[in-house]
Amino acid sequence: MPSIKAPATKQAATLTVAVKCRPLTKKEQQKGRDIVQVKDDKEVTLLDPDLSKDYLDRVQNRTKERKYSFDYAFGPDCTNLDVYKTSISSKISGVVQGLNAAIFAYGSTGSGKTYTMVGTEGDSGLMVLSLHTIFDLIKSDTSSDDFEVTCSYLEVYNEVIYDLLEKSSGHLELREDPQEGIVVAGLRCIKVHSADKILELLNLGNSRRKMESTDANATSSRSHAVLEITVRRKQRNQYRNHIVCGKLALVDLAGSERASETNCRGQKLRDGANINRSLLALANCINALGKQRKKGLAYVPYRNSKLTRILKDGLSGNSQTIMIATISPANNQYHHTVNTLKYADRAKEIKTHIQTNIGTVDIHVADYQKMIDSLQIEVFRLKKELAEKESKLSVKPNEKAIDDQLSWLDVLSRETNESVQERINLQKALFELEEINLRNRIELQHLDDKITNEQAIGKDGTILQALRERRQVILDNIRDNDEAGASYQKEIEANEKHFCQLQDMIEKAISNNSNKTYLHILNQYRLLEMANTELQFEMAIRDQVIHNQREMQRNLWNLIMGLGIDERQIMKLAFEQGITIEDWTVTPLWGLSSMK
Known part of the structure; x- marks a missing residue:
């Protein structure tokens, strides 16, 4: 029978942000140094990569050092299991209880996103650990509830969606359902009974994913991948049957990159441009959502990219969301690292509203309950009116x-x-x-x-x-x-x-x-x-x-001054025309009368 959405109470939640720093490679240890410091598992300090400061920079205390504070911060010695236990495991348990959760990794190419999400045999990634936790919770559940787990795996490559669980997938389209929200039409959902089956599908999908080698990364992801796990839990009681549905979205984003560093040409160059375009759209959405919390009403451009439309629920809707920002400690990656940290710092301002997803079957029972609820509301209203009339008489x-x-x-x-x-x-x-x-x-x-x-x-x-x-x-x-x-x-x-x-x-x-x-x-x-x-x-x-x-x-005056034109001549002409140059104190305006 058709299902009916049951009322649920919304709770405000803030997007959780964790920063994970990978260790230096042997090649980076020979050519550079470590510029990232993690303190108290929350603070990240980015040191100035340039040690050769001239006299003026040292006197004026000019430095590129930056400090940021996040919900969690993990140094190079931390494993994926440490990240999972500290910041993610508590959110995964809510999926079995009907809550939505989303985990996505962001960072520049080569910073360790795919390693963090997928991992290796010796250090399992967040995707693998999350799947094992879900099935462990289902096995340890002592209730008489029935569980059904399904999974889907897609990629967004050059703004086109493909199904990674289909051998030769065609282009898939996004649709907006009034009840389900944003859905991918034609995406295959497979029923699974164990974490090993999902891992088998995950490996199959990764083998079909677009991967290329660049000068910055030997195995660079050229697409954004989204693995979604849906857990449906059928509860039985004396009144009705409930269906509690929780979703877990695991997102491995492609890394931002510069063409000058990757030396890509042709199709690889176009892939990199599309990756940066979709990540820019995601950054614009995060900026707008941060403003929405501070200033109130703000336009969020979700429709600028298919990636942002897919992540809409995870960023501002009904979801407990964790962002893992991966960074490199190498000094030649300073500009990538500071951009990633700024990105993550803005994401801290985002708020979501979570609620348990409860449906109900046996439609005739639901109709009776609806009649009871409406009668109870009517009784409450009549009691309130009676109390008001009694108070007016007094x-x-x-x-x-x-x-x-x-x-x-x-x-x-x-x-x-x-x-x-x-x-x-x-x-x-x-x-x-x-x-x-x-x-x-x-x-x-x-x-x-x-x-x-x-x-x-x-x-x-x-x-x-x-x-x-x-x-x-x-x-x-x-x-x-x-x-x-x-x-x-x-x-x-x-x-x-x-x-x-x-x-x-x-x-x-x-x-x-x-x-x-x-x-x-x-x-x-x-x-x-x-x-x-x-x-x-x-x-x-x-x-x-x-x-x-x-x-x-x-900015215009700074541009003019930077062209090499004589400053005293510019100041004199501005004084003669009655124009005030703000923030310039090279020569006081009252002293220009002697120039005439």
Whole structure:
């Protein structure tokens, strides 16, 4: 029979971030040094890779050293089992109880992502350890529940989805189901009865996965792989049968890379560009989700990549999510390491909302329970109304008259205040969309110039194709943002119309009331409070715009000064034109009169 979703209580949870540092290779030990230090299993210090500082850098204390703090931090001596026991095992046990969990590894190519997720015979990876834990929990369960475990394995290669459990898989499409969320149409799900069977399927899928050798990594993953384990648990009791469904998503991301380091050409170069593009889309989603926690409403561009759509639930939906950031301690990998740590630091701000996934069978029993629930709600409502009427009878006549006069004003004032807050949130979201579109249009102009230059000099067509594909992605983003902005604008206009209607209702009610003067003064006071809130929001927006303009102005002056033009001549010309150069103190402006 069809299943019905049972109500469940949502709980807020924060995305867990762990950093794992691999040891130096023999080749790196000969050429470089270790620049990563882990302290108290939480703090990561990234040392300055450049030991030859000149005198000015030492005097001004200029350094590239960075410090970060995470939920967990693991040094080069830690094994995959240490990472699993400390940060992951507690989340895996929830999958058998109907909770969703997601584990994904992020890092540059060669930093140890695949080793961390898959592992070796001597050091099993997080995927292997998680699978053994799930089946151990099922075996040790003493209840009479029935368990069913299924698994699927896919890869995202060049923005195309393939089924790794099919010998010759075709292109698969993403679909959005109103109940299940984002699903991959046609993806094969296999029923399994042991962890060894899943490991056999995992090895089979890895043998079909796109792997290549580069100068940065002998076995570089050229695609993102997602292994999903679904555990369905059928519970029986005297009233109904429950189906509790928990999902575990294990994601091995391809590594970010630079073409100058991998020396890739042709198809490998295109693969690297697509990898970096999808990881950039993931970074934009993480940035937006971090802003959402700090500022409230924010647009999250999940549709920019198929990878971000697949990971949507794991990043912000119903899931306990753990991000494993893998880093290299080599000094020549400093720029990759600091980018990964920044990435992981932003991810700490993301919050998810988890709940147990409970379904029910035996539809006629569910109907009876629904009738009982509705009757209980009706009884509660009637009891509440009875209690309110009894309390009104006990109120003194004078107090009752005053309450009757002010109750309608309180209700309308509360609705007006909610309308103002809603408009502020909409205006804030519209402002952020406009900023994103401005950056998109700047990048679009830059790409158009680059495409024109490439066509003029007649370079390789593959580079032009990659630039055109990126241009199309930006155009799609601009179109989506424009549509969202138009929708926000319509909502703002509807909100303002509703606000005017509420004010008309208040004015009519005041004119029909005996105590007009008092009510009018009280209403004006509340309107002033709302106007003050809107004014503070507008001032904050204008301050942000002024800050952006000043930053742009400072960057322009720094660019002009960096062209080698004489500084005193620039300062003199600026003084004659009445232009103030901010953040430049080479020559005081009052001393320029002697130059004339």
